Amino acid sequence: MKHGPGFLRRLLEHLEASPLRMTRKRERLLGVLAAADQAISAAVLRDRAGLPPSDLVTVYRTLEAFERVGILQRIPLEESGHLFELTEPHDHHHHFVCRECHRTERLDLCLGKELEARARKLGFTEVRHVMEVYGFCEACRPVPASVD
Numbered sequence: 190m191k192h193g194p195g196f197l198r199r200l201l202e203h204l205e206a207s208p209l210r211m212t213r214k215r216e217r218l219l220g221v222l223a224a225a226d227q228a229i230s231a232a233v234l235r236d237r238a239g240l241p242p243s244d245l246v247t248v249y250r251t252l253e254a255f256e257r258v259g260i261l262q263r264i265p266l267e268e269s270g271h272l273f274e275l276t277e278p279h280d281h282h283h284h285f286v287c288r289e290c291h292r293t294e295r296l297d298l299c300l301g302k303e304l305e306a307r308a309r310k311l312g313f314t315e316v317r318h319v320m321e322v323y324g325f326c327e328a329c330r331p332v333p334a335s336v337d
């Protein structure tokens with residue numbers, strides 16, 4: 190996805206002010222995520238960062254750390270697994286997700302704020318919401334079975 194100007198600089202400033210310790214590996218992973226034009230899986234992130242297969246656990250830990258400081262959003266896939274994308278600090282998005290190629294399109298509206306307020310009124314704390322829309326993108330649209 191396209192990030193606004195100064196995006197990476199804002200994230201780095203946010204990280205600097207956070208308790209998160211940055212390492213060379215984390216910096217590399219952040220750079221790959223920032224350069225990605227789509228939400229990507231942890232395995233794709235690891236490969237693009239040139240890390241060995243055994244580093245997948247490290248990648249997941251880094252993703253969890255980025256998530257905790259509020260610069261990363263996890264997008265659940267319909268069946269299993271997640272895609273990950275950087276966001277402006279503490280921002281959040283909803284997406285259309287292609288169930289075949291996992292292409293994502295950001296939605297520029299949030300449908301959950303009212304529901305979160307309602308949950309708080311009911312006494313829930315640490316409230317958050319997830320809503321993604323799954324379908325086939327134009328390129329992956331299944332060919333209808335012929336009827337002859």
Ligand SMILES: [Zn+2]
Binds near residue numbers: 287328
């Ligand atoms: Zn697709």
Ligand SMILES: [Zn+2]
Binds near residue numbers: 298300318
């Ligand atoms: Zn929302």
